[in-house]
Amino acid sequence: MSNILEINDVSKSYQNFMLQNVSFALPEGCIMGLIGINGSGKTTLINSVLNLIRIDQGDIKIFGMEHDNLATDAKEKLGVVYDENCLPEGLSIKQICNVFCRIYKSWDEKLYYSMIEKMEIPSSVSIGKMSRGNKIKVNLVVALAHHPRLLILDEITASLDPIMRNNIIALFREFVQDEKNSILFSSHITTDLETVADYITFIDNGKLIFSMDKDSLLDDNLLIRCKESEFARLDKAFITAYENKPNGVIALASNQLKQYCLDELINFEEPTIEEIMLLITKGVR
Amino acid sequence: MSGLMIKDLYNIKGAIKLYTIIMVCLIAYCVFTNKGFVIPIVPIIIGSTILTSTFRIDSKVKWTKYIVQSPLSKKDIIISKYLLLIILIVISSVIGILFSIPNLISNRISMQALGQLSLMGINIALCSGTLLTSVNYLFGEATEKIEIFTILSYAVSTATILGIYKLIKVISDFSFINIGVSALIINVVICLILWSITIKIYQAKEISLQNVSQ
Numbered sequence: 001m002s003n004i005l006e007i008n009d010v011s012k013s014y015q016n017f018m019l020q021n022v023s024f025a026l027p028e029g030c031i032m033g034l035i036g037i038n039g040s041g042k043t044t045l046i047n048s049v050l051n052l053i054r055i056d057q058g059d060i061k062i063f064g065m066e067h068d069n070l071a072t073d074a075k076e077k078l079g080v081v082y083d084e085n086c087l088p089e090g091l092s093i094k095q096i097c098n099v100f101c102r103i104y105k106s107w108d109e110k111l112y113y114s115m116i117e118k119m120e121i122p123s124s125v126s127i128g129k130m131s132r133g134n135k136i137k138v139n140l141v142v143a144l145a146h147h148p149r150l151l152i153l154d155e156i157t158a159s160l161d162p163i164m165r166n167n168i169i170a171l172f173r174e175f176v177q178d179e180k181n182s183i184l185f186s187s188h189i190t191t192d193l194e195t196v197a198d199y200i201t202f203i204d205n206g207k208l209i210f211s212m213d214k215d216s217l218l219d220d221n222l223l224i225r226c227k228e229s230e231f232a233r234l235d236k237a238f239i240t241a242y243e244n245k246p247n248g249v250i251a252l253a254s255n256q257l258k259q260y261c262l263d264e265l266i267n268f269e270e271p272t273i274e275e276i277m278l279l280i281t282k283g284v285r
Numbered sequence: 286m287s288g289l290m291i292k293d294l295y296n297i298k299g300a301i302k303l304y305t306i307i308m309v310c311l312i313a314y315c316v317f318t319n320k321g322f323v324i325p326i327v328p329i330i331i332g333s334t335i336l337t338s339t340f341r342i343d344s345k346v347k348w349t350k351y352i353v354q355s356p357l358s359k360k361d362i363i364i365s366k367y368l369l370l371i372i373l374i375v376i377s378s379v380i381g382i383l384f385s386i387p388n389l390i391s392n393r394i395s396m397q398a399l400g401q402l403s404l405m406g407i408n409i410a411l412c413s414g415t416l417l418t419s420v421n422y423l424f425g426e427a428t429e430k431i432e433i434f435t436i437l438s439y440a441v442s443t444a445t446i447l448g449i450y451k452l453i454k455v456i457s458d459f460s461f462i463n464i465g466v467s468a469l470i471i472n473v474v475i476c477l478i479l480w481s482i483t484i485k486i487y488q489a490k491e492i493s494l495q496n497v498s499q
């Protein structure tokens with residue numbers, strides 16, 4: 001399985017923010033969730049990948065090519081959707097199709113209209129008159145209608161209702177089924193990523209905290225809820241982060257503590273991605 | 286690139302109604318105040334300013350940030366605007382000539398004068414549209430200042446074109462229509478140079494941080 005996207009030691013600095021030495025890779029046929037709190041650097045990273053901003057250090061490869069020198073054929077295989085509408089608001093669904101069929105050689109008109117129908121997007125109104133959710137859906141349809149191999153999505157599900165989010169997640173699973181297509185999906189709705197992501201990359205304050213496969217992330221960690229006295233007896237070498245609460249301590253720990261917790265009757269459970277993110281961000285490491 | 290031009294043509298459909306009303310009002314004013322000689326220029330100037338509305342529409346949805354990810358290049362994006370400018374100038378020149386036909390028939394304006402005035406309008410519109418496109422893409426698609434830039438670009442272009450006319454008149458004994466044609470040739474060369482510089486700089490430029498969410 002080769003990598004469709006490679007990010008090596010990328011850094012970018014602004015006056016009051018710095019993306020530092022970020023490295024990870026997205027294999028073919030996988031969905032990678034990019035998580036982090038607001039201002040952590042997810043969008044800066046995505047903008048760097050898309051060459052909207054120039055990186056200070058490192059290199060980025062898309063389809064094995066330098067990201068700032070992508071061939072026209074490579075750009076045909078890239079689909080991008082942002083968290084806001086980027087299509088001219090005065091245009092109708094038909095006019096959007098007329099525009100993009102002339103931009104992409106691989107534009108599939110039949111697929112475009114079938115997805116418009118499937119997603120229940122009103123085709124008789126202009127983009128500007130649609131709800132925010134429908135606008136994002138049109139942007140997604142446009143990105144999918146030219147048969148991309150890599151989809152980059154920046155926080156698109158935040159504007160969608162739970163039913164539509166579910167439908168879109170199903171669409172993503174279908175998209176990667178051929179094991180050649182991949183998705184880099186930035187989101188702070190971690191429940192979406194839990195159902196669909198193969199890999200999770202966590203950025204906090206411009207730094208890469210981890211980039212690993214989701215199943216290992218959840219299987220290798222425990223969420224321990226215990227009293228302070230019980231926490232004091234835990235081997236801190238296996239504690240990743242913890243937070244003091246009024247009624248005890250919540251800790252993110254390696255699953256090597258599982259047997260100890262069972263023996264000492266300490267409560268533990270499998271953490272969610274959100275809990276991992278919150279503890280690492282807000283807790284004591 | 287045809288996709289970009291079709292997108293702009295769809296976008297200006299709404300603006301065309303407003304600009305048509307403005308143009309008709311101005312032409313009516315010219316007719317009723319016996320300033321019929323200005324009629325050929327009015328549609329050209331009004332028509333070329335329609336380009337401004339495409340910058341505003343693009344900026345509103347951060348279109349450029351989106352479309353640079355497509356197989357189109359930054360060069361294609363800018364060239365499509367210049368081509369749109371030329372189309373607008375050609376169409377509005379024809380409209381200007383058509384509206385001047387009654388004055389031609391009633392001998393209130395000669396063919397030569399019509400040609401001279403149309404050429405002057407084309408020169409001003411070409412120069413200002415080129416300036417405006419360059420400013421828009423080189424200085425970060427500053428839509429909030431686009432109206433000020435539009436007024437400034439027309440003022441600068443008018444001064445520049447009149448300056449070129451004066452210079453040609455001083456250094457040659459060309460007739461007025463030949464001055465107009467010569468000025469057009471010089472104007473086209475200047476515009477082509479400005480287009481090339483704009484494209485080169487824009488290709489190397491980061492997409493404006495105004496258009497990129499942090």
